[in-house]
Amino acid sequence: MTGSRSKSIVIWAFVVTALLMLSAPTIVVLGASFTAGNIITFPPEGLSLKWYGAIAQASDLRQAFFRSLIVATICTLISIPVGTLAGIALSKYRVRFARTIQIYLLLPFTIPLIGSGIGMMLVFGEMGALGKLWPVGIATCVINLPFMIWAVTASASNLSPDLELAAANCGAPPLQRFLYITLPAVLPGIITGSLLMFILALNEFLVSLLLVDARSVTLPVQIYNSIRSIITPDLAAISVVFIACAGVAIALLDRLVGLDIFLKSK
Amino acid sequence: MGIVSTDLHKAGAIAVSVKDVGMVFGDVHAVRSASFDLPKGKFLTILGPSGSGKTTLLRMIAGFDNPTSGEIFINGQPVSAVPPHRRAIGMVFQKLALFPHMTAAENVAFPLKMRRHDARTIGEKVERYLELVRLGGYGGRRINELSGGQQQRVAIARALVFEPDLLLLDEPLAALDRKLREEMQLEFRRIQKELGVTTINVTHDQREALVVSDEVIVMDGGEIQQKAQPVHTYRSPANAFVANFIGVTNFIDGKVSAISGSTVSVESNGQLLSGVTAADGAPLVPGTACSGAVRAEQIRIASARAGLEGLETIVEGQVADSIFEGERIVYEVTVPVLGGAILRVFNHDPVSHLQFGPGENVRLGWNAKDMHVFKK
Ligand SMILES: Nc1ncnc2c1ncn2[C@@H]1O[C@H](COP(=O)(O)OP(=O)(O)O)[C@@H](O)[C@H]1O
Ligand SMILES: [Mg+2]
Numbered sequence: 001m002t003g004s005r006s007k008s009i010v011i012w013a014f015v016v017t018a019l020l021m022l023s024a025p026t027i028v029v030l031g032a033s034f035t036a037g038n039i040i041t042f043p044p045e046g047l048s049l050k051w052y053g054a055i056a057q058a059s060d061l062r063q064a065f066f067r068s069l070i071v072a073t074i075c076t077l078i079s080i081p082v083g084t085l086a087g088i089a090l091s092k093y094r095v096r097f098a099r100t101i102q103i104y105l106l107l108p109f110t111i112p113l114i115g116s117g118i119g120m121m122l123v124f125g126e127m128g129a130l131g132k133l134w135p136v137g138i139a140t141c142v143i144n145l146p147f148m149i150w151a152v153t154a155s156a157s158n159l160s161p162d163l164e165l166a167a168a169n170c171g172a173p174p175l176q177r178f179l180y181i182t183l184p185a186v187l188p189g190i191i192t193g194s195l196l197m198f199i200l201a202l203n204e205f206l207v208s209l210l211l212v213d214a215r216s217v218t219l220p221v222q223i224y225n226s227i228r229s230i231i232t233p234d235l236a237a238i239s240v241v242f243i244a245c246a247g248v249a250i251a252l253l254d255r256l257v258g259l260d261i262f263l264k265s266k
Numbered sequence: 267m268g269i270v271s272t273d274l275h276k277a278g279a280i281a282v283s284v285k286d287v288g289m290v291f292g293d294v295h296a297v298r299s300a301s302f303d304l305p306k307g308k309f310l311t312i313l314g315p316s317g318s319g320k321t322t323l324l325r326m327i328a329g330f331d332n333p334t335s336g337e338i339f340i341n342g343q344p345v346s347a348v349p350p351h352r353r354a355i356g357m358v359f360q361k362l363a364l365f366p367h368m369t370a371a372e373n374v375a376f377p378l379k380m381r382r383h384d385a386r387t388i389g390e391k392v393e394r395y396l397e398l399v400r401l402g403g404y405g406g407r408r409i410n411e412l413s414g415g416q417q418q419r420v421a422i423a424r425a426l427v428f429e430p431d432l433l434l435l436d437e438p439l440a441a442l443d444r445k446l447r448e449e450m451q452l453e454f455r456r457i458q459k460e461l462g463v464t465t466i467n468v469t470h471d472q473r474e475a476l477v478v479s480d481e482v483i484v485m486d487g488g489e490i491q492q493k494a495q496p497v498h499t500y501r502s503p504a505n506a507f508v509a510n511f512i513g514v515t516n517f518i519d520g521k522v523s524a525i526s527g528s529t530v531s532v533e534s535n536g537q538l539l540s541g542v543t544a545a546d547g548a549p550l551v552p553g554t555a556c557s558g559a560v561r562a563e564q565i566r567i568a569s570a571r572a573g574l575e576g577l578e579t580i581v582e583g584q585v586a587d588s589i590f591e592g593e594r595i596v597y598e599v600t601v602p603v604l605g606g607a608i609l610r611v612f613n614h615d616p617v618s619h620l621q622f623g624p625g626e627n628v629r630l631g632w633n634a635k636d637m638h639v640f641k642k
Contacts, residue, residue: 160363162359162361162363165350166359167365169350169356169425170424171377172351172376173349173351180365181365184367185367
């Protein structure tokens with residue numbers, strides 16, 4: 001009795017500590033963004049929204065933010081068809097080299113981003129496309145695509161092969177089977193993957209840094225550039241905007257498909 | 267001209283014709299040279315143990331797999347080049363395979379939508395078929411809001427709503443509890459009679475096969491063992507496998523000692539059992555090693571000869587065990603004159619309250635012709 005009680009106290013202590021450590025940076029940056037002073041501090045000196053006003057006025061930040069949105073949109077739009085088809089193919093058919101492909105899906109966790117970033121810099125440099133936004137969109141798509149495929153495969157593996165046979169038996173030709181049966185079944189995975197891809201592309205720093213020039217900086221790069229000069233509370237404010245974007249994505253996800261897809265998927 | 271029209275007429279009477287169909291997966295012969303004809307409007311059950319090739323055969327008829335040999339004809343036309351969505355076959359899957367993101371009505375409407383019926387026809391037909399399976403008013407429910415039996419009915423309605431030439435049932439009742447299963451068996455029978463749709467049902471439940479079918483095919487090891495009406499299958503099994511698979515059957519090993527027509531004498535452990543029936547098509551000559559099969563319910567048990575008047579074969583034995591099953595008692599009786607064979611006997615006489623205990627000496631008797639002899 002007491003044994004299980006003290007055990008649960010220990011577990012709770014761990015959980016609370018972990019939550020504190022995970023949320024501390026967010027709380028700090030959130031607090032710092034509301035400061036009335038001119039330097040970034042925590043706890044903030046007084047409360048004001050003036051730094052939010054400042055970032056709304058700062059055209060370079062705003063433009064960088066829009067560029068990041070464009071990059072994230074390009075990345076998501078490419079990843080939806082590619083990731084969906086690849087995910088379905090991987091889970092449905094005995095694909096040749098399936099093991100090799102699975103290893104590729106692990107690569108983003110094993111190959112340093114700087115490696116793939118430099119590779120892509122060379123490719124796009126060769127094409128003379130450095131400094132444009134679409135290469136950044138493609139690059140973020142390439143490095144993050146495994147997440148999309150993973151999300152689609154997770155929901156496609158719930159799809160029983162009998163369902164498509166049943167649809168065929170009901171008179172549905174292959175395209176209709178795909179549209180009416182397969183696609184709706186993997187839709188939660190597609191939504192999850194898309195939001196994930198969007199957020200990852202929005203936040204992507206290292207690869208963007210290698211592919212952009214002064215005219216095409218994305219928001220994370222812009223923030224990085226600003227940090228190197230003077231650190232002002234507007235950076236905290238813009239970080240909060242970032243966090244808000246991610247929050248919106250998670251709220252959307254919860255509304256559309258429920259968050260249990262993350263909890264259940266392996 | 268005349269010949270052509272009789273040919274057409276003949277083709278019209280047979281809904282499904284399976285000719286020498288085989289299916290090989292790697293080195294597994296899932297189905298070997300299966301052949302049968304199924305007349306229109308009949309209810310055929312394919313009965314066999316798990317792994318006997320029933321699903322494989324059904325999937326080839328539905329068009330999901332093509333046979334590695336032989337050909338299947340539907341309404342007289344060879345179908346190996348016809349993809350499943352053009353076959354006009356309704357199927358109820360073992361795991362139902364209802365579309366989880368659609369309501370019951372949307373599931374039933376799906377085949378009509380794929381056939382581009384107009385919205386009004388679809389609405390009317392969906393309602394009519396939901397009524398037919400007694401689910402009127404449940405159309406708006408999501409699949410996971412329906413009970414197992416109700417889901418079953420949705421699957422039936424979806425398979426029938428487009429008036430297919432043929433209905434295939436792949437053990438859809440296997441997962442239900444016994445009471446519901448027996449209810450649904452009768453339901454299948456009722457609907458099939460009402461619509462007159464040609465049906466092939468697959469099961470490993472012998473009772474279901476006997477209760478619902480016009481014809482029964484017994485399969486084992488990918489081969490058809492027997493095709494006959496249920497009563498015939500039960501009373502005149504074609505071989506020892508069928509005799510053993512359906513019903514509770516006792517086998518007594520021996521040797522053929524004499525044959526005249528379909529009547530055989532069998533010698534077992536020095537005992538002569540005469541007047542025994544040769545199973546259909548069993549090639550027997552004197553000296554053939556054989557086994558005689560007699561059903562548990564065709565053996566009568568009594569404490570003395572008195573209870574066994576008129577029975578030709580009578581042996582003495584000792585009760586090894588008695589099992590109470592409610593409406594009947596099953597006795598296991600050791601018979602020393604048959605080499606210590608243990609015979610199972612049903613006693614369905616709840617009126618006399620007669621009961622034998624283990625160790626008791628009893629006599630068993632049966633009609634000689636109720637024993638069927640198979641080649642070993
Ligand atoms: N796709 C397949 N690949 C390999 N072997 C298979 C396949 N489908 C069925 N089999 C084999 O064929 C045999 C018959 O299977 P099946 O038709 O499913 O039997 P049943 O439905 O009577 O239980 C089994 O031995 C099974 O293992
Ligand atoms: Mg099966």
